[in-house]
Amino acid sequence: MKESGIYEALSKVKGIDSDKDVVSLEMIRNIKIVEDRVYFTVVLDSPNISIDKKEKLRKDCLGAIHETYPMAKVLVSFNVKSGGKRNDPRLFEKKGALEGVKNVIPVFSGKGGVGKSTVATNLALAIAAKGNVKVGLMDADIYGPSGHIMMGVRTERPHMRDVDGKAKIVPIMRYGIAMMSIGLLVDEEQAVVWRGPMVSSAIRQFTRDVDWGDLDYLIIDMPPGTGDIHLTIAQSVPVTGVVIVTTPQTVAVADARKGVTMFNQPGLKAPVLGIVENMSYFTPAELPENKYYIFGQGGGKKLADEFGLPFLGEIPLVKSIREGGDIGVPAMMGDDPITKAAFEAFSEKVIQQVEALNAEVSDSEIEAKL
Ligand SMILES: Nc1ncnc2c1ncn2[C@@H]1O[C@H](COP(=O)(O)OP(=O)(O)OP(=O)(O)O)[C@@H](O)[C@H]1O
Ligand SMILES: [Mg+2]
Structure with a gap:
């Protein structure tokens, strides 16, 4: 052929x-x-x-x-086609935000607890594992940050660095990627009492006052739902494409559907890279070939088909994924080949979709971006 x-x-x-x-x-x-x-x-x-x-x-x-x-x-x-998005006049407003970052990928779900943070963290690590790419992970969950725990940097405190006369926050380097979480900046109890406008300004700070430097990929771990933070990110960051996480349960699929609809709104219009299904099936460590579809099978794939979106893969429900998250050694850094293979295949699909989208950007659009 x-x-x-x-x-x-x-x-x-x-x-x-x-x-x-x-x-x-x-x-x-x-x-x-x-x-x-x-x-x-x-x-x-x-x-x-x-x-x-x-x-x-x-x-x-x-x-x-x-x-x-x-x-x-x-x-x-x-x-x-993402052309409309990239020509968007709001891009000019976004100028200055994340200037050195080539691809910004928010990881989103309508429902909480479906594994956004787990997926975002391991996606960042799986992309970085390919070598020759600079990857960052931004935990944008202001109310319930968890990225710093999952990445095992809970007790670290970032430094400041002077960049062109401005003091900027230096991300923490861990497992070869740059990471930043509100959990590294404020007490966990303090974060939960913030109100809408404070949250939005914290997110703006995150994108403007953190010295992300040059990155090929910045993965953003989004908070659950469709609130202020989502709007702020969509408005202040040049989003390349969104990854939507769902679980096979009907409710979670229904919530992910809300997300697809939200990012398709004319005002936001962030392209969706595709849908990944987390906790697709249970695999016991001692019987790695066995797959038990406890929550039903094929919900994520069906949702993807319904919206004509790429299906980015299935991540199994495995005890070691949760344990790894709790102790700060994400699955991609652990020693379970099955979960690693699932995250690798998923990250491969994400990269393919990003490349396909970027191939859509015409020269004039790139000029407009410069
Ligand atoms: N595939 C999986 N296998 C086993 N445990 C998992 C898996 N995915 C996530 N978990 C566990 O489920 C819990 C929730 O996951 P996580 O924190 O990633 O979800 P979230 O969508 O980010 O939640 P929130 O909406 O609160 O931000 C965590 O304890 C995590 O370790
Ligand atoms: Mg989370």
């Missing part, structure tokens, strides 16, 4: 409600061919295209490729 052959096959597929084909509409991105498998992304203009239309397009693509390569295994993922 050749990339040119794939393009040629796909040039017979019509775009959605269009007489033009998907190749000349420039909807096909990131073709990857591995042995008999071919992966590519179809970029859509709008997040509001119905599942039926997407399904038809997916089938048309499959059919066209199978005419040329009957044995090919074809994997189509959909993504939504």
